[in-house]
Amino acid sequence: MAVTLREVAAHAGVSIATASRALSGRRKVSPEIVARVVAAAEQLGYRPNAVAQALREQTTRTVGMVVPSITLPFFPEIVQAVEYELQRSGRELILCDAQYDPRVEERRLRVLVERKVDGLIISPCDMERSRPAVVEAAKAVPLVQLDRYVEGGVSDWVGVDDEIGIGLAVEHVIAGGAKRLAFVGSELTNSSARLRLAAFERGARAGGVQVTDVLLGEFSAAWGQRAAELICTGGRIPDAVICGNDEIAIGMLRGLRAHGLRVPDDVAVTGFDDIGYAELSDPPLTTVRQPREQLAREALRVLAEARTSPGLRRIAVAPQLVVRGTTRPEK
Incomplete structure (x- = not known):
């Protein structure tokens, strides 16, 4: 049979009300009593009734x-x-x-x-x-x-702040000598996609650089690789590609390499998010970290x-x- 709160209280030598307060943490109970009640609950294998607790507290936690x-x-x-x-x-x-x-x-x-x-x-x-x-x-x-x-x-x-993030990436590649930039992102169906494209356009204007391409697809490595093919066969190779997220950037790296372009010597690439794979890409990906x-x-x-x-x-x-x-x- 399930252990009851009454048994926990008796084992700890306190009232049922005190045991309840000690386990819920909602009201002040001395640390010594809390320790006794918690120890008793653990020794007896007590598990609170979640439904009853939710009804009492008006919360499901x-x-x-x-x-x-x-x-x-x-x-x-x-x-x-x-x-x-x-x-x-x-x-x-x-x-x-x-x-x-x-x-x-x-x-x-x-x-x-x-x-x-x-x-x-x-x-x-x-x-x-x-x-x-x-x-x-x-x-x-x-x-x-x-x-x-x-x-x-x-x-x-x-x-x-997507605007700040993309702005940092654009300023960084321009400071590294880039004069022709491309942007590869997602179709503008969500706020992140829209804000990052708008931030790229503002950053490029502010930096006085040429925009060679704006390619929109989806947040995926497959799209990044396809976009790299479009860039490489389009005849306008940029100095840097700003990608809307890290997956696109990782696909971009693969696609550029397949066309014989070196990163970052021929084309610089940035991502956004700093997912776990970003540091493991080849080369390791420069990106914007979301905390x-x-x-x-x-x-x-x-x-x-x-x-x-x-x-x-x-x-x-x-x-x-x-x-x-x-x-x-x-x-």
Whole structure:
């Protein structure tokens, strides 16, 4: 039979109410008593009734998270950071993959709301088509958009400052001698894709350099390799290619090499995100690092504030340029 809280209290020599407070951590109990109760619970193998606890506290101690695709390397890394922060406070993460389909995304959001999660974190897969579902979910539960967002300012948002990040990459390659730049990114269906292209265009104008190509496809290595082929067969080889994410950049490296071009001697390449593979590419990839741990902490902080203080908060976290082997030294 399951061990009850009454048995834990008796074993620790305290009242049931004191044992409950010691295990929940919601009210002040002396450290000595907390240690006794926790030790008793561990010795007896006590497991609290999650349903009853949720009814008492009006909380499930769960946060739902929906990402565009779990196959994109950036998102498992940000999910890991969010889950780590939640575990530190005794909460759990329920993760859903939208499969880059706003219809699937809508179903995932509805299920999480029905499961009474305490809050939602979402990186919408489409800036426009995801909006109705995000608006409805935000009416039902505190919601924070992370990394990407839908149009219209429907909820709090936490993400990296894409303009600063791309600006750092553009300034770096220009300082290394680049006078002709190309941009390879994703189709403009999400906020990250739009902001990074706009930042590239501003940076190129400010630097007074020529833009040879703007190629838009998807955030994938396959597209990066295909874009490299288009660049190499198009007759206008740039001095540097600014890529919308690291996967595109890694595909670009492979494609340029296949056409006999050396990186960075012939063409410099930059990425965005600093995924785990970036440092392992050949050469190691110069990229813009998204501080995932900081983004996770900020998203959960804003989510907690939203429960007691509704409003539209926009937190842009500064990225960092990580210079490795795919760009030339600044002059």
